[in-house]
Amino acid sequence: MIDWLDENGVPEFPSPRKALSDPNGLLAAGGGMSPLWLDTAYRAGIFPWHDPDDVRLWWSPAPRAVITPASFRIPRSVRKLLKNPWQLTTNMAFERVMRACSAPRSATNGVWINPQMISAYTRLHHAGRALSAEVWDENGELCGGFYGLQIGSVFFGESMFSHRSGASQFAFARLAPLLFGQGIELIDCQMKTDHLARFGIIELGRDAFEQHLTDHTNTPTLPPLPGFC
Known part of the structure; x- marks a missing residue:
């Protein structure tokens, strides 16, 4: 129960x-x-x-899938993606990113992000507590990205989308080093997936994960990320 x-x-x-x-x-x-x-x-x-x-x-x-500054890596296949002439921005189109993440991934797959969730997370974004990463293609179209919450020095990743192959991986590979550089100590990926495992996921037992939350969610607010990265 x-x-x-x-x-x-x-x-x-x-x-x-x-x-x-x-x-x-x-x-x-x-x-x-x-x-x-x-x-x-x-x-x-x-x-x-x-x-x-x-x-x-x-x-x-539990266990909890996380990425730390020490475990993070960019796989070779993703390094090739970084040669694309795409532009990465942060917090330029938060609600658009959430709505793109909420779209069905196929004709048979449902979605879990509803309008009430979009409203609540967008309010957190306006308060500086939730952030988005946006990838713009060579034509200036939004083609990928992700969003999540930042509390103290922990970033809780929520959902990704790609309208161009590899666009969400491009976003993560570009933004994760900036997050770590700003002082993020832990990126919570929730569950281990093949998509993110290549970036250096480690799995923490409940005790270790809760200790990280105790240590890092009550730290001072980190400075905002640059709009254009």
């Missing part, structure tokens, strides 16, 4: 240690979708993920 959260109450989650092992990380249902709910969740290593028409679900899987 998982806990049911009161949408009209103060954001409060059960301990992530109560998360189920099957399915891995399922912790709670219900609750609200506001900047305060999201901030409270991410600080505890919890994130929302559910079909748009289903009940809201909150997750905290």
Whole structure:
């Protein structure tokens, strides 16, 4: 059994240690979708993920897939992508990136980013708490990118999209070094995927991941990234 959260109450989650092992990380249902709910969740290593028409679900899987300054690498195939004449920007088109990430990936696959989520994350973006990376092709069209939340010196990656082959990998390869250079100590990728594993993902047990959150989510706000990178 998982806990049911009161949408009209103060954001409060059960301990992530109560998360189920099957399915891995399922912790709670219900609750609200506001900047305060999201901030409270991410600080505890919890994130929302559910079909748009289903009940809201909150997750905290273990082990946790992360990338650190020491583990990060750019694979050879992605280095070739960096030769493309594309432009990387940050925070120039946050809502457009979220909407692109919310689009179905195929005729049969649904999506999990609904309008309520777009509204809540965009409010966090306006408050300087959520950021986007945008890739613009040689014709000035938005062709890829990703978004996520930054709390202290942790960046919580959320979703990526590509309208041109490799565009999201181009964005990550270009932006991750800038994030680490600004003082980010941990990029949370949530679950290990083949797409991101090549960039140096390591998997942390729950104790180690929670210690990182304790150490790094309460640090001072980092300076903003440049608009054009």
